[in-house]
Amino acid sequence: MWLKTSCDLSFNIEVPTPFVLMLRPRSGAQQWIASEQYKLAPSVPAFEFTDGYGNLCQRLVAQPGYFSIHTRAEAKTADFLDQAPGAPFVEIQNLPDAVLNYLLPSRYCESDRFGQLALEITYGQFLGYDQVAAIENWLRTNISYTPGANDIQVTAIEINTRQWGVCRDMAHLGIALCRSLSIPARMVVGYLYGLQPMDLHAWFEAYIGDRWYTFDATQPCLRGGYVAIGYGRDAADVAVYNQFGPGVYPSSQVVSVEQISESTIGN
Amino acid sequence: MWLKTSCDLSFNIEVPTPFVLMLRPRSGAQQWIASEQYKLAPSVPAFEFTDGYGNLCQRLVAQPGYFSIHTRAEAKTADFLDQAPGAPFVEIQNLPDAVLNYLLPSRYCESDRFGQLALEITYGQFLGYDQVAAIENWLRTNISYTPGANDIQVTAIEINTRQWGVCRDMAHLGIALCRSLSIPARMVVGYLYGLQPMDLHAWFEAYIGDRWYTFDATQPCLRGGYVAIGYGRDAADVAVYNQFGPGVYPSSQVVSVEQISESTIGN
Amino acid sequence: MWLKTSCDLSFNIEVPTPFVLMLRPRSGAQQWIASEQYKLAPSVPAFEFTDGYGNLCQRLVAQPGYFSIHTRAEAKTADFLDQAPGAPFVEIQNLPDAVLNYLLPSRYCESDRFGQLALEITYGQFLGYDQVAAIENWLRTNISYTPGANDIQVTAIEINTRQWGVCRDMAHLGIALCRSLSIPARMVVGYLYGLQPMDLHAWFEAYIGDRWYTFDATQPCLRGGYVAIGYGRDAADVAVYNQFGPGVYPSSQVVSVEQISESTIGN
Amino acid sequence: MWLKTSCDLSFNIEVPTPFVLMLRPRSGAQQWIASEQYKLAPSVPAFEFTDGYGNLCQRLVAQPGYFSIHTRAEAKTADFLDQAPGAPFVEIQNLPDAVLNYLLPSRYCESDRFGQLALEITYGQFLGYDQVAAIENWLRTNISYTPGANDIQVTAIEINTRQWGVCRDMAHLGIALCRSLSIPARMVVGYLYGLQPMDLHAWFEAYIGDRWYTFDATQPCLRGGYVAIGYGRDAADVAVYNQFGPGVYPSSQVVSVEQISESTIGN
Secondary structure (H helix, E strand, C coil): CEEEEEEEEEEEECCCEEEEECCCCCCECCEEEEEEEEEEECCCCEEEEECCCCCEEEEEEECCEEEEEEEEEEEEECCCCCCCCCCECCCHHHCCHHHHHHHCCECCECHHHCHHHHHHHCCCCCCEHHHHHHHHHHHHHHCEECCCCCCCCCCHHHHHHHCEECHHHHHHHHHHHHHHCCCCEEEEEEEECCCCCCCCEEEEEEEECCEEEEECCCCCCCCCCEEEEEEECCCCCCCCEEECCCCEEEEEEEEEEEEECHHHCCC | CEEEEEEEEEEEECCCEEEEECCCCCCECCEEEEEEEEEEECCCCEEEEECCCCCEEEEEEECCEEEEEEEEEEEEECCCCCCCCCCECCCHHHCCHHHHHHHCCECCECHHHCHHHHHHHCCCCCCEHHHHHHHHHHHHHHCEECCCCCCCCCCHHHHHHHCEECHHHHHHHHHHHHHHCCCCEEEEEEEECCCCCCCCEEEEEEEECCEEEEECCCCCCCCCCEEEEEEECCCCCCCCEEECCCCEEEEEEEEEEEEECHHHCCC | CEEEEEEEEEEEECCCEEEEECCCCCCECCEEEEEEEEEEECCCCCEEEECCCCCEEEEEEECCEEEEEEEEEEEEECCCCCCCCCCECCCHHHCCHHHHHHHCCECCECHHHCHHHHHHHCCCCCCEHHHHHHHHHHHHHHCEECCCCCCCCCCHHHHHHHCEECHHHHHHHHHHHHHHCCCCEEEEEEEECCCCCCCCEEEEEEEECCEEEEECCCCCCCCCCEEEEEEECCCCCCCCEEECCCCEEEEEEEEEEEEECHHHCCC | CEEEEEEEEEEEECCCEEEEECCCCCCECCEEEEEEEEEEECCCCEEEEECCCCCEEEEEEECCEEEEEEEEEEEEECCCCCCCCCCECCCHHHCCHHHHHHHCCECCECHHHCHHHHHHHCCCCCCEHHHHHHHHHHHHHHCEECCCCCCCCCCHHHHHHHCEECHHHHHHHHHHHHHHCCCCEEEEEEEECCCCCCCCEEEEEEEECCEEEEECCCCCCCCCCEEEEEEECCCCCCCCEEECCCCEEEEEEEEEEEEECHHHCCC
């Protein structure tokens, strides 16, 4: 499936404000980025670097006044994401070094507190993919998905207590449960075709067998149309923008994802 | 000052248990490691890698039975740690890419919740080193340092509420306060000569001017005798050992730090 | 200056052939990539990674038959590249760790053999920028720039002997001379507006003061219009494509760089 | 087999001289470092970093006068290095990203010039381990190993022409031949028990199946007793010391490797 994604952010800036942006999708396992646009208005110098998770980030200082960021991409995504029922748990000693980081608790995923619950949820499951699928299903059943609820960021513990959350929250609880079973799990932020209401989306991946698999408890079943932008331990790592200092006024954020025909790519 | 450090850990293992160890100090800004010993009993194969924070880690699988880890090091440390009153805050746009990571909230340091408190504590201070020194002093005055209190890991928010903590807790709150002011801060685990009671220790560093400076609110004033073992965003990143899976029984941990004469090094 | 760059590569493939591509410019010190397109025909799965020099690379396997790669970018580049006469040499002990690598000899830059010549060329110059400027001038005067000469890759020693070369050769000799003076130097491959005849271009950068500066002995003087694609120790690191195995037949390579108006960006 | 290694380097320094050292073996696939000592005389501040190949390096500035470096290690090494006749060649597309670097030509290994010779040497061999074993045997037969010949560094092309070389040369030619067959190969510097005459040693590794295997054409057959210190593309990357600038006078280098009993470790 070919998709055209866009994200437009705008800010009222009061004092010169440093930003770190993470808005560039990269070609990878199940997506190919055929084209990208990136526009800053007004234009300011920007410096690009790769963070510790492999994300492409841009640093810049926005000047006082109106400031906006416009990104577009044309991407080919899988029609159906890979699934692997029965894929086995990887023993810790066999995990790649770079994956170990995704076993540790993090800001919004207190995996050190979920061992008992994770065992209950996955009782009787074959170790590995089936455990994560059980966690995903448990989230669908037990946590009420409330898109658009514009609350402050809360952690997996709080989500488990209040039993509702936005996409980010569903992912955080899923990640915490996986890690408590020694299954590496990470947060993904990106686009999803057909998301209602349309916005940036978040889901999670778990490392099983010898690769990462996608899970998303906000959807009734796993389908295609995902475009990943950034990866991290949790939402603290994958903010599409971080701004520093005071004086940034309510921003607008407009996101769209349309299906396009391959023949129009690059026109 | 020349120091001889040792750390002996022992475990009763029930099932084959993967470990990741972080017990090797490295030579750096204010320490030189003249010798090191590392003994596993019984001996098992171990693989070394450098994690995302630059720490030297070892991976191994301990077999059922008694398992112990013995490390020794001879280190030259600074008699007095560098201090820099007046050193200026670094604007975000001028921070090295690799330091940006230390501005984000993390598992035990919810820096996104401490902006108001940090402003109050540092009111009237020159931006930079003096702000962190004010935070360190505030911690000394307001958080009761209770070494040896063997509680579960709690976060900066909880520490600020209950107003007491072990060294790790003091560092977490200090880090959270620094980051909320856009000052990069990181956790350090290591040894401290003269610590009472002797154990592994934790403190924090803040990035000011063009380098990291050490702060430690558990001590009445900053002196020398620190040997750093590992660096990270918070305690989740710098566990001297992480073991995975069930079946590991209460371990003993014996730490010592003695002053030695340079003439005995390597004997 | 806004530029539109394009590069079209085509191959006749006989057996399935792995490629590593390096064709994505990144925003940085003196360039901003406003848009990018990347098309493979026929389309094949591709995986992106960042290499040890920070370059964005794509891995894929081309199938037998006709295979082509089309890239486009719209970039804002500096009208005049930064120059810094008098900028001082950085003592080795003060260089960033990541820059040390660019002091070592490499495949095409035998810097260990050029100490005497470099001292002669830079005799009397202030250490740092002025030395590299003297090297650049010496190259202009002594090595005949022969664009389009389609020879095999030769090394700095061979270039110095035969006294002519393509852009890559001029850069290699410049890099070797810089490194022999303990000035870090690296190869850059990219586009240059107005290059005659138009093709991909190569130049070099030297680390002086606290940053990299651009040098290009193939041009009578340093002007703007450069779009960097990749960085490395020498041409071995920055091939825009590496293919592995036999059965790849003469490829065509068509490059263009046009000036555009900012108002047309993204249309 | 338990070994005690030592390396003592001494220099007469005329002007303050920056050094980068690479003298710390690390625990890994087939070696465990039980203890290490590192002494600088006179003592100077040193900073440690991990280079792009994973090697632990130390940076320091030696002051005018006599300067010496003394290292000791106690290491457990494999009695017999792993061998894997029949282990298959890894298709380029399946190699880990971090291994691709070892396919490229480098300073002393002009692998782009050895395709024909490598095909002849390995004619009829099963692709993978058996090809590298054939290369190793060809080196034993065709290149005269002349330990102690203290010549300047030459490249694989020159070695193949003159048909004799030290250990480093044998490794360079082996590496160049492997890479020309698209088999990743890297240089290793370290110690070898029983080497005659005793000195630092160099050998090479090739990536086959899913790991690195050791090859050493200087020895009649592969046995144990190897302690690796550093890894790189070739000798340019793995100098145990690099010093910069003039004024360093002939150094002495004394190396020893003794077998020890496990019971004496750490005494």
